[in-house]
Amino acid sequence: NAGVTQTPKFRVLKTGQSMTLLCAQDMNHEYMYWYRQDPGMGLRLIHYSVGEGTTAKGEVPDGYNVSRLKKQNFLLGLESAAPSQTSVYFCASSYIIGTGKETQYFGPGTRLLVL
Amino acid sequence: LAKTTQPISMDSYEGQEVNITCSHNNIATNDYITWYQQFPSQGPRFIIQGYKTKVTNEVASLFIPADRKSSTLSLPRVSLSDTAVYYCLVGDRNTGFQKLVFGTGTRLLVSP
Numbered sequence: 001n002a003g004v005t006q007t008p009k010f011r012v013l014k015t016g017q018s019m020t021l022l023c024a025q026d027m028n029h030e031y032m033y034w035y036r037q038d039p040g041m042g043l044r045l046i047h048y049s050v051g052e053g054t055t056a057k058g059e060v061p062d063g064y065n066v067s068r069l070k071k072q073n074f075l076l077g078l079e080s081a082a083p084s085q086t087s088v089y090f091c092a093s094s095y096i097i098g099t100g101k102e103t104q105y106f107g108p109g110t111r112l113l114v115l
Numbered sequence: 116l117a118k119t120t121q122p123i124s125m126d127s128y129e130g131q132e133v134n135i136t137c138s139h140n141n142i143a144t145n146d147y148i149t150w151y152q153q154f155p156s157q158g159p160r161f162i163i164q165g166y167k168t169k170v171t172n173e174v175a176s177l178f179i180p181a182d183r184k185s186s187t188l189s190l191p192r193v194s195l196s197d198t199a200v201y202y203c204l205v206g207d208r209n210t211g212f213q214k215l216v217f218g219t220g221t222r223l224l225v226s227p
Binding site: 040043102106 | 149160164202216217
C-alpha cells in the first residue's frame with residue numbers, strides 16, 4: 001500500500017512551457033485534491049474532485065487544469081507556466097467517515113521551478 | 116467561512132507538554148476541527164480531529180470548549196522529532212471543499 005504518490009518529484013520549466021503533474025492513490029478514495037504551498041505559507045486549494053469524472057475549482061484555480069479519468073489518478077496541468085507558479089504542489093486524497101468527518105492523506109509533493 | 120487564527124511560532128524543550136491554541140470564532144454548527152502536522156519537505160499528516168469536548172489518540176489530545184470558538188492541541192512530552200508546523204483546520208465537507216482552508220500554521224521548535 002503506497003498511499004498517495006506524486007510524479008515527478010522535481011521539475012524545472014521555462015516560462016510558457018507546459019507540463020502535467022500526476023497524482024495516484026491506492027486507497028480507493030473518492031475525493032482528491034491539488035494544493036500549492038509557497039515558502040512560509042500554508043496550503044492553498046487549487047482544484048478538487050469528488051469522484052471519477054468530476055472536478056471543481058478551489059481557492060486558486062487560475063492557470064491550472066485538472067482531470068480525473070480514473071478514480072485512482074488526479075492530473076494537474078499547467079498549459080503555459082509562469083514564474084508565479086513556482087511552488088511546491090501537494091496532492092491529497094480522502095474518504096468520509098460517518099456524518100462528515102474527513103481525513104486527508106497527502107503525497108510527498110512536487111517541487112516546481114519556473115524560470 | 117470559518118477562519119482560524121494560531122500563534123505563528125512556539126518554542127519548547129524535550130519532555131515538556133505543548134499546548135497550541137487555535138481560534139475559530141465563526142465556526143459553524145456542522146464544522147469539525149482537524150489538526151495536521153507538517154515536517155519540512157513533506158506533505159501534511161493528519162493528527163487528530165474532533166467536534167466537541169475532548170478527543171485523545173496515541174499522538175495527541177484535542178480540547179474543545181462548549182462554545183467551540185477555540186480548540187487546543189496538546190502534545191504530551193514532546194521530543195525533538197515533534198519539531199514541525201501544526202495546522203488547525205475547520206471545515207464541513209457538506210458545504211464545500213473550499214472551506215477546508217490551511218492557515219499559516221504554528222511552527223513548533225523543540226530544543227534539547
